[in-house]
Amino acid sequence: MTAHPRMSLNQATIRHADLAAALRVAQRAGIPAIGLWREPVAEAGLSKAAAMLADSGLRFSSLCRGGFVTGHDRAAALEENRRAIEETAALAEAGAAGSAPVLVLVAGGLPEGDRDLAGARNRVRDAVGVLADDAAAAGVVLAIEPMHPMYAADRGVISTLAQALDLAEQFPPDRVGVVVDTFHVWWDPCLAEQVRRAGTTGRIVSYQVGDWVTPLPSDALLARGLPGAGHADLAAISGLVEEAGYRGDVEVEIFNEDLWQDDPERVARRVVESFGHAVGATG
Numbered sequence: 155m156t157a158h159p160r161m162s163l164n165q166a167t168i169r170h171a172d173l174a175a176a177l178r179v180a181q182r183a184g185i186p187a188i189g190l191w192r193e194p195v196a197e198a199g200l201s202k203a204a205a206m207l208a209d210s211g212l213r214f215s216s217l218c219r220g221g222f223v224t225g226h227d228r229a230a231a232l233e234e235n236r237r238a239i240e241e242t243a244a245l246a247e248a249g250a251a252g253s254a255p256v257l258v259l260v261a262g263g264l265p266e267g268d269r270d271l272a273g274a275r276n277r278v279r280d281a282v283g284v285l286a287d288d289a290a291a292a293g294v295v296l297a298i299e300p301m302h303p304m305y306a307a308d309r310g311v312i313s314t315l316a317q318a319l320d321l322a323e324q325f326p327p328d329r330v331g332v333v334v335d336t337f338h339v340w341w342d343p344c345l346a347e348q349v350r351r352a353g354t355t356g357r358i359v360s361y362q363v364g365d366w367v368t369p370l371p372s373d374a375l376l377a378r379g380l381p382g383a384g385h386a387d388l389a390a391i392s393g394l395v396e397e398a399g400y401r402g403d404v405e406v407e408i409f410n411e412d413l414w415q416d417d418p419e420r421v422a423r424r425v426v427e428s429f430g431h432a433v434g435a436t437g
Contacts, residue, residue: 155423155426155427156184156426157183157184157185157186157426157429158404158426158429158430158433159186160186160187160401160402160403160404160433161185161186161187161403161404161406161425161426161429162185162186162187162188162189162213162215162216162403162404162405162406163176163179163180163183163185163187163188163189163405163406163422163425164188164189164215164216164218164362164405164406164407164408165188165189165190165191165194165218166189166191166218166407166408166409167406167407167408167410167413167421167425168413168414168418168421168422169409169414170414170418171418172194172197172198173190173194173195173197173198173203173206174198174206175418176188176190176194176418177206177207177210177212178210179418179419179421179422180210180212180422181210181211181212182419182422183419183422183423183425183426184426185212185422185425185426186212186213186250186403187212187213187214187215187249187250187252187253187403187405188207188210188212188213188214188215189214189215189216189217189218189362189403189405189407190203190207190214190216190217190218190245191217191218191219192217192218192219192238192241195217195241195245200240200241200244201244203245204244204245204247204248205248207245207248207249208248208249211250212249212250213249213250213251213252213253213254213403214245214246214248214249214250214253214254215253215254215256215360215402215403215405216254216256216257216258216297216333216360216405217238217241217242217245217256217257217258218258218260218407219238219257219258219259219260219299220234220235220238220239220257220258220259220260220285220296221235221258221259221260221261221262221278221299222234222260222261222262223235223261223262223277223278223281223282224261224262224263224264224265224274224277224278224311225262225265226265228277228280228281231281232281232284232285235259235281235285235288236285236288238257239257239285239288239289239292239294240292242255242256242257242292242294243255243292243293243294246293246294252403254295254359254360254402254403255292255293255294255295256294256295256297256331256359256360257289257294257295257296257297258297258299258333258360259282259296259297259298259299260299260301260309260310261274261275261278261298261299261301261309261310261311261312262274262278262309262310262311263305263306263307263308263309263310263311264306264307264308264311271306271311274311275311275312275317278311278312278321279321279324282296282298282321282324282325282330283324283325286325286326286329286330287329289329289330290326290328290329295328295329295330295331295359296329296330296331297330297331297332297333297359297360298312298318298321298322298330298331298332298333299312299318299332299333299335299338299360300312300313300314300315300317300318300332300333300335300338300339301313301335301338302337302338302339302341304374305374305375309375310338314339314342314344314348315332315334315339315342315344315345315348315349315352316344316348316351318332318333319332319348319351319352319355319357322357323355323357327355327356327357330357331356331357331358331359331360332352332357332358332359332360333359333360333361333362334349334352334358334360334361334362334391334395334400335361335362335363335364335407336362336363336364336365336386336388336391336432337362337363337364337365337366337377337378337386337407339391340366340385340386340387340388340391341366345391345394346394349391349394349395349398350394350397350398352398353395353397353398353399353400354398356399358395358398358399358400359402360402360405361392361395361400361402361403361404361405362404362405362406362407363381363388363391363392363404363405363406363407363432364378364379364380364381364406364407364408364409365378365379365380365381365382365383365384365385365386365388365408365431366378366379366384366385366386367379367383367384367385368384368385371411373411375409376409376410376411377409378407378408378409378410379408379410380406380408380410380413380424380425380428380431381406381428381429381430381431381432382428382431382432383428388431388432388433389431389432389433392404392432392433404429404432404433406425406429406432408425
């Protein structure tokens with residue numbers, strides 16, 4: 155089966171593959187793009203990672219992840235995100251034509267012992283306000299990712315697409331946008347309205363797909379399945395995103411222990427086979 159021309163394999167889907175293996179897996183599966191994670195890039199070294207990406211001929215669709223700016227050590231968080239911005243710029247330049255200089259931002263959760271959710275969200279806003287200028291200087295777009303509310307305490311205090319847009323729209327669209335991740339937003343009764351809003355303001359800079367499977371595992375972070383394996387109407391969501399004007403790569407990002415323990419090349423083939431459930435009839 156031929157991979158969809160806008161398909162991207164997010165490296166998290168084959169988590170235990172190092173950078174060289176991940177690039178090779180995507181190539182062999184005929185997948186034209188890849189979304190990378192900072193840890194494997196750091197293991198290879200940024201310069202070497204960029205050269206490996208360039209040699210692969212793959213497009214670069216995003217870097218995961220920046221963010222985690224809700225703690226009280228503001229200076230350290232900002233410095234780490236500035237490094238992530240530099241990495242994103244280098245990788246986007248190294249990727250094939252059509253690569254996207256997108257840094258995914260996961261806001262972060264509540265610091266230990268802290269119950270001030272509003273205060274944590276304000277710290278996210280303030281951090282994005284500082285980092286937006288750094289991103290603009292590097293030609294990078296910050297992509298705020300709303301996360302399912304069950305992660306508000308430990309990972310993402312931005313829980314809905316509306317909240318992400320409220321924040322992003324305070325800045326120019328070439329600096330700050332949003333990620334639409336089906337796993338995190340499929341349940342939202344306001345999703346259609348907010349996707350249209352995001353399209354109108356040109357804010358969708360990354361689209362990630364993964365299904366919601368039940369029963370939830372003991373680690374809810376791993377409750378994702380291949381497209382078509384769960385409860386989310388991925389084709390309908392993809393239609394909304396397409397109608398909103400998004401024409402970038404569609405990343406398959408799946409945190410799933412069974413997939414992680416499987417052979418990465420077999421996983422990539424399964425991703426290619428299941429991708430039609432994610433994109434439906436959209437192009």
